[in-house]
Amino acid sequence: MRYPPRFSQLFFATACAIALAIPASAQEKPAKRPITVEDLWKVKRLGKPSISPDGTWVAIDVTTFSMDENSSNTQIWLCSTDGKTQKQLTHAKASSNGPIWSPDGKAITFTSKRGDSTQIYIISLDGGEAKQLSNLPMNPSGLKWGGDSKTLYCVVWTWPDTPDDASYLKKEKAQKDSKVQAYVIDDALYRVWDHWIADGKKPVVFAVDAKSGSHRNLFAGAKRTLPVSGGSASDYDVSPDGKEICFVSESAKELGMDYNSDLYVMPLDGKGVPKNITADNPASDFAPVYSPDGKSIAFSRQTTKYFYADRARIMLHDRTNGKNRELTAKLDRSCSDILWGSNSERLFFSAEDQGYVRLYSASPANGEIEPASEKYSDRALAMDADGKTAVFLRSSFALPPALFYLDSPVREPRKIEKFNDDLLSQWNLGEMKEVAYKGADNDDVQMWVVYPPNFDAKKKWPCLMMIHGGPHNAITTDFHYRWNAHLFAATGYVVAIPNFHGSSGFGQQFTDSITGDMATKPFIDVMKATDYMEALPYIDKSRTTTAGASYGGYMMAWLNGHTNRYKAMVCHAGVYNWHSMMASDFVRGRERALGALSFGDQAKIDKQNPQRFAANFKTPTLVMHGEKDYRVPITQGMEYYNTLRIKGVPSRFVYFPDENHWILKPQNSRLWYREFFAWMEKHVGSGPTK
Numbered sequence: 001m002r003y004p005p006r007f008s009q010l011f012f013a014t015a016c017a018i019a020l021a022i023p024a025s026a027q028e029k030p031a032k033r034p035i036t037v038e039d040l041w042k043v044k045r046l047g048k049p050s051i052s053p054d055g056t057w058v059a060i061d062v063t064t065f066s067m068d069e070n071s072s073n074t075q076i077w078l079c080s081t082d083g084k085t086q087k088q089l090t091h092a093k094a095s096s097n098g099p100i101w102s103p104d105g106k107a108i109t110f111t112s113k114r115g116d117s118t119q120i121y122i123i124s125l126d127g128g129e130a131k132q133l134s135n136l137p138m139n140p141s142g143l144k145w146g147g148d149s150k151t152l153y154c155v156v157w158t159w160p161d162t163p164d165d166a167s168y169l170k171k172e173k174a175q176k177d178s179k180v181q182a183y184v185i186d187d188a189l190y191r192v193w194d195h196w197i198a199d200g201k202k203p204v205v206f207a208v209d210a211k212s213g214s215h216r217n218l219f220a221g222a223k224r225t226l227p228v229s230g231g232s233a234s235d236y237d238v239s240p241d242g243k244e245i246c247f248v249s250e251s252a253k254e255l256g257m258d259y260n261s262d263l264y265v266m267p268l269d270g271k272g273v274p275k276n277i278t279a280d281n282p283a284s285d286f287a288p289v290y291s292p293d294g295k296s297i298a299f300s301r302q303t304t305k306y307f308y309a310d311r312a313r314i315m316l317h318d319r320t321n322g323k324n325r326e327l328t329a330k331l332d333r334s335c336s337d338i339l340w341g342s343n344s345e346r347l348f349f350s351a352e353d354q355g356y357v358r359l360y361s362a363s364p365a366n367g368e369i370e371p372a373s374e375k376y377s378d379r380a381l382a383m384d385a386d387g388k389t390a391v392f393l394r395s396s397f398a399l400p401p402a403l404f405y406l407d408s409p410v411r412e413p414r415k416i417e418k419f420n421d422d423l424l425s426q427w428n429l430g431e432m433k434e435v436a437y438k439g440a441d442n443d444d445v446q447m448w449v450v451y452p453p454n455f456d457a458k459k460k461w462p463c464l465m466m467i468h469g470g471p472h473n474a475i476t477t478d479f480h481y482r483w484n485a486h487l488f489a490a491t492g493y494v495v496a497i498p499n500f501h502g503s504s505g506f507g508q509q510f511t512d513s514i515t516g517d518m519a520t521k522p523f524i525d526v527m528k529a530t531d532y533m534e535a536l537p538y539i540d541k542s543r544t545t546t547a548g549a550s551y552g553g554y555m556m557a558w559l560n561g562h563t564n565r566y567k568a569m570v571c572h573a574g575v576y577n578w579h580s581m582m583a584s585d586f587v588r589g590r591e592r593a594l595g596a597l598s599f600g601d602q603a604k605i606d607k608q609n610p611q612r613f614a615a616n617f618k619t620p621t622l623v624m625h626g627e628k629d630y631r632v633p634i635t636q637g638m639e640y641y642n643t644l645r646i647k648g649v650p651s652r653f654v655y656f657p658d659e660n661h662w663i664l665k666p667q668n669s670r671l672w673y674r675e676f677f678a679w680m681e682k683h684v685g686s687g688p689t690k
Contacts, residue, residue, distance in 0.1 A: 032426045034453050034490035037673045039427070040481055041065040041666045043400045044419040047074070048380045049391045050101045050108070055384030056081055057125075058391050059089065059099040059108050060403060062419060067666045076110060081389060081405045083416040089123065090130060096121070098141075102210075103385075104149040109133065111140060120152060120208060133213045137165050137172070140206070142233035147240045152208040153218075155231050157201040163220035175199070188256025191585050192229050194628040194660035203231030205245065207268070218266075224249045224274045227261055234287045239294055243268055246288040246297055251276065257588060259306065263288050263299055263317070277317055280324060283310070287336070291344040295319055296364065298338050298347055301326070306589040307515075309472030311508045314338060314349060316364055327362055331369050332507045335360070337379065342387035350379055352505030355434065355446050355476055359392065377478045378404075391416075397432050397450065397486060399424070400479040428453040430489045437532045439525035440501050443510070447498040447529055448475060450485040452687075455494075459688035462543035463533045464493040464680070465566075467500075469550030471522060472511055474503040482662055482669075483549065491677055492687035493545075496533045500525035516595035518551075519558050519608040526555065530565065542567070543684040547676070549573050550632060550661065554610065557640055560621060561613025568683035569621045570676055573632045573661050576640040577611040585630040614643050620650035622679040624672060626659035652679065 047061035058081060063074040074095040079086050089108070090096040096112045109122045114132070118139040123130035133152070134140060142155035162168040183190070183198040190198040202225035208215045219225060226235045227250050236247040246265045252258035261284045264274040278285035278301070287300040297317040301324075304310040312334040314327045328335055333351040340347060347362045357377035362369045372378070379401075381392045393401040394413070400420055404413040430451035439445035452461070466483065468475045475485075475497045485495045499506065501521035502514035514521050526546075534541035545568045548556050553574015560569060575581060579598045581590065591597050596604045606612045621644055625637030637653070644651035654675050656668055663672045680686065 033428055035427045035429060035484070035487050036490070037487065037670050038067060039423065040484060040487065041067050041669065042423055043479075043481075045481075046393060046401050046403060046417075046419065047098065049382050049393065049403060050099050051081075051382045051384050051389065051391050052101050053103060053105040053385040055386070055389030055407070058382075058403060058405075058416070059101060060417075061097055061099060061110070063095075065666050067670065070665055070667045072666075076108070077417075077419075079403060079417045081391065081407075081416060083405070083414065086417055086419075092130070096130070098143060100143050100145060102145050102149045103147055106149070107210075109143055109145070109152060111143065113139075120154065120213075122210070133210070134208050134215060135213060136206070136208075136215060137169050140208075142231070142235070144233055144236075144238065146207075146238055146242045148242060150210050151242065152210055153236070153238055153245075154206050154208060155203050155226065155233065155235070156206050157203050157231065158217070159200050160202060160223075160225070163217050188254055188588075189228065189585070190256075191630045193585065193631055197228045202226070202228060203235070205236050205247065218245060218268060222266060222274055224264060224266075228255070230286075237288045237290050237297075238268070239290050240292060241294060246277075246290065246299075247274075248286045248288070249274070251279075256586075259284065259588070261286050263297070265297075277322065278324065285315070287338060289338045289340060291340050291364075292342060293344040295344065298327070298340065298364075300335065300338070304592075306592045307512075308589060309334075309470075309504055309511050311511075312336060314347065314362065327364060327367060328369065330367065331360070334504065337381065339381055339383065342383065342385060348381055348383075350381070352474060352476060354505055355448070355474060355499060356505075357476055357478070375477070377476050395478045397448070397477050397479065398429050427486075429486050430455055432485075435532070437528060439498075439528050440521035441513075443501070445498055445500060445525050445529070446506070447496055447532070448477075448485065449533075450489045450495040450497075452489045452492055452494065456688065457538045459538065460540035461494045461538055461688055462492070462545065462680075462684050462686065463530075463539045463541075464488055464495045465526065465530055465533070465544065465546040466495055466497045467526060467546060467548030467552035467555045468497065468503070469548070469552045470504070471500075471502040471514065471518065471551040472504050474499045474505045476505070487673070491680075493680070494533070494539060496529060498525055498529040500529075515593060516604075517608055518554070518593060522555060523558060523562065526559065527563070540689045543689065545569065545680055545684055547572075551575065553632070556621065557610035558613075560619045561610055561616045564618050566619050568680055569619050570624070570679060571621055571637075571640065572624045572672075573626065573629055574623070574636065574640065575610075575632055576636045576643075578605050578609045579611070580635060580639065581632070583633045583635065611639070611643075614647070617644060617647055617649050620679075620683050622652050622654070622675060624654040624656070624675070626656040626661065626663070628658070628660040631661050650683075 045063040049058045049060045058079045061074050065072045076090045076096050076099045094114045096110050099108045099110045120134040121130040122133045138156040140154035144153045204219035206215045251260045251262045262278045263285050266274040283305045284302045289298045300312045301315045302310040314335045335349045335351045337350045359372040359378045377395045383390045390406045394404045395401045403417045405416045406413045430453045433449045436444045488495045546566045547570035549572035553571040556569045556571035623641040641653040
């Protein structure tokens with residue numbers, strides 16, 4: 001199929017009304033009640049869709065949670081693209097995850113732990129039970145089909161010196177039976193987020209025969225692995241003819257002290273060695289995707305070392321001449337989720353843009369880029385074999401990710417499932433507004449404002465300033481499960497969420513504007529955002545509060561040392577002391593972010609270190625933190641809490657021994673919100689001022 005010159009004309013009517021994102025049942029049924037904490041865990045959460053080659057069906061995993069059992073279960077469903085049929089495909093007690101459709105359309109594969117280990121399962125569309133395909137001694141993930149539907153590929157973690165099953169099982173048993181469980185560490189990177197990677201295992205790619213289930217290690221003897229900080233399906237791709245693999249591997253001599261992920265290509269006949277095709281870039285190259293015609297490899301590139309928020313460009317590698325060229329030079333946004341059109345004449349991708357996640361189209365021939373969706377967050381695009389049918393997940397503040405369908409010729413996207421319709425129809429959600437104000441350097445700063453249900457502007461309301469993490473992230477118009485603005489508003493607060501300087505999606509200059517000084521501009525932005533809110537006639541500025549997590553938690557401690565205007569604060573997983581943040585899993589990037597290492601220019605570090613302003617702490621603060629948080633270690637929360645207690649500042653510490661940087665378990669989440677709301681109620685109350 002040849003795509004029309006403007007992507008927006010092919011896929012989306014750009015003037016879609018906001019009602020498109022709301023299920024029909026939610027528009028027809030009267031609003032009944034505010035959203036609750038329990039509702040967040042009643043929402044059925046949709047995974048990445050996989051569309052059948054003929055475009056008639058979508059396989060998608062759907063996760064449900066049980067508050068009573070404090071557990072989750074994931075099953076695979078089929079949704080017809082005409083929106084008429086929605087049926088459950090898997091029914092086993094164990095979860096079934098990550099369905100992918102075979103290129104010939106005859107089967108769906110997925111992973112499930114239905115015995116002692118996770119394995120690959122295959123189910124025929126003709127009916128019957130799923131059959132276990134693989135018999136791997138390690139857990140597979142990141143599945144991909146080969147173009148001929150005869151081979152499956154997966155990611156597994158194994159030791160470099162155990163190329164076969166026997167040697168792997170022998171070493172695994174020896175380590176398990178050993179009375180010594182200590183790690184002897186020489187690497188600078190030895191744990192990531194919430195898990196240790198110090199046992200020597202590395203992620204590699206296995207090939208699994210789609211009939212017999214036999215497997216082989218494609219990296220045996222290659223002296224290369226996938227990144228230990230990743231190991232996902234996005235870290236590799238196989239050429240359409242099945243003769244070559246392109247994968248991400250770390251080229252740095254000492255990982256943790258340096259980072260330089262490169263793309264390598266390797267023949268799959270075992271007769272060649274990996275070849276670096278991105279040696280022209282000293283920073284990160286990742287996410288390779290072969291074009292359907294096999295002539296090119298699209299991939300992502302960052303050019304600034306030690307900066308996770310550097311603009312991710314889409315690059316094209318010409319397999320004939322070996323040259324790399326940038327496709328998105330004219331787009332000042334970070335691109336992700338690359339997908340080729342069926343005829344290799346268009347590329348599709350997602351990018352954050354001013355508080356939204358939009359779909360884009362680009363022409364490899366002339367570099368023409370077209371934005372597609374507006375006023376939503378659209379992700380996880382999938383297309384059928386002919387490129388005539390597309391499905392994707394659409395979300396907003398009021399809409400949990402929902403499955404939408406679009407076909408050619410031009411039609412407006414339509415929702416094709418009803419997983420959460422009944423639940424959404426029960427909610428009475430307040431109004432959401434997008435506003436702008438002048439922040440640091442007199443720049444425009446975007447802010448979301450979410451109002452309580454049945455908001456009365458003639459009354460006075462407390463304001464909750466919600467500060468996002470990162471700092472190089474943004475609060476986009478998504479349904480957020482951990483910090484849900486509608487849930488905060490439902491308890492009687494006007495919620496304001498500024499995307500301050502440093503936030504992503506507003507251009508690289510804006511993102512990089514806080515490099516070397518993590519505090520000043522965001523602080524100014526938050527102060528001016530608070531000024532904006534408190535100037536509104538319906539805000540009671542004597543009841544203004546604030547809350548944040550991660551970098552947002554850092555800003556809580558910073559605000560506590562620099563202003564007394566807030567009546568209460570909540571700090572979750574917050575950075576408190578840059579010096580002791582050397583215990584974090586990733587430390588090297590801080591030199592660029594702060595302008596110095598913690599043991600370097602002390603004056604520069606102390607200028608942006610909340611701990612140095614502890615003498616000024618006065619605001620009552622609730623501190624919450626998880627033991628398994630290796631990005632912002634638990635001691636950060638303890639240091640902050642202990643300091644507040646010694647100073648006599650009203651404070652409380654909520655400790656989660658079984659959570660990481662986020663709160664991921666239903667009952668822990670309920671406790672988290674209960675403590676949050678109780679803290680606010682204690683210090684400013686809720687609802688209109690009496």
